[in-house]
Amino acid sequence: MTDISSLRSEIDKVDEQILSLLSLRFKLVKEVGKLKRKDGKPLTDKSREEEVVEKWVARSRSLGIPESFIRSILPLFFSYSKMLELNPDEKRRVVIIGYGGMSRSLTSLLSLVGHEVVITGRNLSKASSLASEFRAVTMKMNEAIKWGEIIIITIPPDPIESGFIDETFPMMKEKTVMDITSSKARVFTYLERKSIEHSFRFVSTHPLFGPFLFPVGEKIAIMRSRTSGDIDDLVSFWSKAGLSPVLTDPETHEKAMSIVQVLVHFYMMGMDESIREASSIMGINPNLFETTNFREISKSLERVRSLSSVILEIQSNNPYAEEIREISINALKKVHEELLSDKKMNR
Ligand SMILES: O=C(O)C(=O)C[C@]1(C(=O)O)C=C[C@@H](O)C=C1
Numbered sequence: 251m252t253d254i255s256s257l258r259s260e261i262d263k264v265d266e267q268i269l270s271l272l273s274l275r276f277k278l279v280k281e282v283g284k285l286k287r288k289d290g291k292p293l294t295d296k297s298r299e300e301e302v303v304e305k306w307v308a309r310s311r312s313l314g315i316p317e318s319f320i321r322s323i324l325p326l327f328f329s330y331s332k333m334l335e336l337n338p339d340e341k342r343r344v345v346i347i348g349y350g351g352m353s354r355s356l357t358s359l360l361s362l363v364g365h366e367v368v369i370t371g372r373n374l375s376k377a378s379s380l381a382s383e384f385r386a387v388t389m390k391m392n393e394a395i396k397w398g399e400i401i402i403i404t405i406p407p408d409p410i411e412s413g414f415i416d417e418t419f420p421m422m423k424e425k426t427v428m429d430i431t432s433s434k435a436r437v438f439t440y441l442e443r444k445s446i447e448h449s450f451r452f453v454s455t456h457p458l459f460g461p462f463l464f465p466v467g468e469k470i471a472i473m474r475s476r477t478s479g480d481i482d483d484l485v486s487f488w489s490k491a492g493l494s495p496v497l498t499d500p501e502t503h504e505k506a507m508s509i510v511q512v513l514v515h516f517y518m519m520g521m522d523e524s525i526r527e528a529s530s531i532m533g534i535n536p537n538l539f540e541t542t543n544f545r546e547i548s549k550s551l552e553r554v555r556s557l558s559s560v561i562l563e564i565q566s567n568n569p570y571a572e573e574i575r576e577i578s579i580n581a582l583k584k585v586h587e588e589l590l591s592d593k594k595m596n597r
Pocket residue numbers: 279282283293294295296298299302327328331332335
């Protein structure tokens with residue numbers, strides 16, 4: 251009988267082959283990228299992606315590999331391929347203030363695309379451990395700001411508004427400064443005022459994705475301020491980094507976020523709470539009976555739980571939050587009543 255360790259060494263050999271082939275695939279993809287850039291073609295070719303998926307699914311069927319497995323790994327291939335095909339014409343000196351999840355996500359993208367990225371903040375050892383994960387470096391806050399052309403503030407709205415980085419604003423003179431907060435209500439006005447006082451160019455952004463690596467293909471909301479002037483350069487900066495810019499203004503952004511974030515998170519917090527309560531009342535562990543839908547929803551609930559501080563921050567900062575939660579409760583009541591009256595009719 252073959253023992254586990256000899257089987258594992260066979261697996262290691264197969265893994266080695268998979269990796270060599272993957273590396274070859276990525277090299278070919280980079281060549282495709284060069285041709286696409288030369289011809290001015292878009293990176294995404296949906297019909298080619300569909301063709302690749304069909305080929306893989308057909309082949310995997312004959313090999314007995316589940317279709318769902320193929321369909322879940324191929325989007326990762328395409329997204330990573332597109333990232334390798336990116337190549338900005340112009341390297342920019344980008345400074346990221348802060349070292350949290352969103353800083354990590356943006357650093358992964360901007361450094362891979364070829365920009366020079368410096369991470370800074372009060373705690374340089376945290377900044378440097380993040381920088382070492384990518385092609386990025388650390389500098390003290392004042393040195394970094396002096397060096398950079400584009401400054402991205404990734405710290406949360408409360409510290410921004412309580413003056414945590416106020417001392418750095420005079421050094422930002424004539425630089426381009428962006429924030430990435432999810433709620434623009436107060437931060438926007440604050441930074442716009444500072445940009446007028448200290449003569450820097452302020453453009454507000456909101457990356458519309460969570461703190462994950464290489465977010466190629468995701469959206470970023472971009473909002474002009476009174477000091478931003480023409481923002482074509484920044485729209486191109488973000489598109490060349492693989493994101494899709496959505497041009498908007500703070501008011502529209504807050505209204506949109508009241509639906510996309512406040513409403514959705516509110517329902518999910520309620521769902522999480524009711525699943526816990528119902529499980530305890532029924533004396534049941536629902537995970538033992540999970541359906542596909544339940545599993546997918548549980549994953550989303552888990553994500554919402556892990557981002558709870560940001561989610562609560564949005565619930566408290568969005569100016570439409572109360573109105574939206576009211577609308578949500580009324581909608582739920584309406585569904586409840588409709589279900590009750592349907593039941594009566596069916597009797
Ligand atoms: O064939 C291309 O056009 C590629 O860029 C390669 C590739 C792939 O990974 O197979 C990646 C992105 C495109 O949307 C389609 C296919």
